[in-house]
Amino acid sequence: MKMLKILNWRWVVSFSLGFLLLFYAASCSYMKVKYLNSNELASLTALGKVHKNFILNKGGYRYQLQTPTVEETQLRGIVSPGFDVPVHYYDGRPDRYLKSAEASMFQEVHIYLNDDYIPFQPGEVVIPFENIKEIRVIDHDTGKTVLSYIFTPIGYGTAWIIAISIIAAASSCPYVYAYNGESYIFEGETYSGAIFRGLERDDYMPLPDLVQEDGIYRLRISDELKEHQYTNLANLVAVSHPKGTKVLPDKYGRPQLIAQEQPPMLAISENGKDMLAQVLATDQDVFPFNEETATNQLYLSFNRPRLAKTGKLVLNVRNSLWGDMVYAEFSKKFGSAYMPWIAQQNQLTKEDFQARPYRQDFKLVVAVKTANGWATVDDFEPIGPLGNRDIVLPIALNDCASDKVEVRLTSSFMFWEIDRAAMDFTPNTQLDILELKPSEAFGPNTHDARAALANDDDQYLEQMVVGDFTEIHFEAVPIQAGMEQTIYLHSKGYYNHIRDYKGLPDRKELEKFKTPGYFDQFSKDLFKERMANKGNELAKLQ
Secondary structure (H helix, E strand, O other): OHHHHHHHHHHHHHHHHOOOOEEOOOOOOEEEEEEEOHHHHHHHHHOOOOOOEEEEEEOOEEEEEEEEEEEOOEEEEEEOOOOEOOOOOOOOOOOEOOOOOOHHHHHEEEEEEOOOOOOOOOEEEEEEHHHEEEEEEEEEOOOOEEEOOOOOOOOOOHHHHHHHHHHHOOOOOOEEEEEOOOOEEEEEEOOOOOOOHHHOEEEEEEOOOOOOEOOEEEEEEEOOOOEEEEEEEEEEEEEEEEOOOEEEEEOOOOEEEEOOOEOOOEEEEOOOOEOHHHHOOOOOOOEOOOOOOOOEEEEEEEEOOOOOOEEEEEEEEEEOHHHHHHHHHHHHOOHHHHHHHHHHHOOOOHHHHHOOHHHHHHOEEEEEEEOOEEEEEEEEOOOOOOOOEEEEEEEEOOOOOOOEEEEEEEEOOOOEEEEEEEEEOOOOOOOEEEEEOOOEEEEOOEOOOHHHHHOOOOOOEEEOOOOOEEEEEEEOOOOOOOEEEEEEEEEEEEEEEOOOOOOOOOHHHHHHOOOOOHHHHHHHHHHHHHHHHHHHHHHHHO
8 A cells, every 4th residue: 555655646746747856955975866857957957056067978078068948858058168077976986075175066967868869069059858868966965855756767758848838837936045155055935925916925934054154144035937026025033042952933933942843643644544654754755635535634643741732833845846837727727818917916905815715725724623623723825846844833732632632734636745744842932033134135236135125115126037136145143152043034025927828818717716725626627637648648659
């Protein structure tokens, strides 16, 4: 049964999402190699700030590939003169590395071409995917990956086209990078889902890779998709806490002290399947809310210490790439009316959106079992599909009469992925909290954005062009003796998608989305349709 569940999930991923891989560059002294497929190239080229040194390998020679882009089922770029590019990674090298001397190795992407691929000269090249034998990305061997699905080759053609169509439809949000002393490391996406002005919201993002250098913390906020981004606030929160503990911000920005996490005793899906192994560790073996049930739910049970009045639910989660594509398919139904609809939505208030029941479709809803049945505690807003994030929710236990804490998580079909779950009962004591405003904020087209980012007001940092980024500096805070320090980003803003759809709106279909819960049904129907189409395509290839 366990093997059957694993195979079923891999089928879902490899034939529906199968393309995106993004790696953290953490500090350690061992490296490992990730093997990708050509359908994952587009995500790497789009995230060039993380992996930006592309090397073509053919017949023992190495060529530098500049400005790589993916167009349908081919890789395009400029090959630099010379065929023996110096690199840190090569076949047969030891897996141990010198941290300071070989840090650039983790920005190398090695593309191996088929032996019979025709020779090329310096200049522009176009390489069909079928001529790519192998892709290797060098990563730190810490297990600290954002997504680490390794897929076996499934051939080229329809599967790649589907994957690339998902990339083209990506509807994410501003990317945040933290400087770790060597390079800027992708930390996650901020205020995800705030796609209209009336949905502007606060976001609190842990920054585990951020370190100070010369008394300065350095961040970057970038626009890397077809979006207009409006950031109202970007401050850091520095929390001092006792050694041996950690701090996570809850959805309201309140720091929660975590000292002794307890794993769940039970983790059961709505279908009654045992999902405990999927949520015990942050290991990319996730619970994806992919059951064909009326509701997609996960039930967790934790031991409750005697007299505990509050528990803190700790989750490691991300949104799914499938959910991104579901929203893209919805937006296409507007046709040429999509951008006018965006402008119309931007005129609505926060209260207007709160009255819309379909907003709940995108949230992760948390309930706790009380003496009177299940009671909703709160929910989590989307955090984006590109990076895992640790999140926390305090839960009052006064109405829980049992010696167990039973929690229910609810999501629309395949919109969220749960990697790890735990509960902590530590009281919030000995916390020293300080909010830091930017000392500098600048970018290629921005000389001084400090005023736009320092306060929650009507001034915004506007990033309107793909490739725009703003570098933000903060003066570091000394760590108190006997204490540890946690830094997280407090940001606020919204963004608008930029799309050029054609044709008339499908008003009949769009009306269906006014029904509460329809996004859940739409996701299920779309998934069944894609799986049926994929089965037909595979049959043709056999």
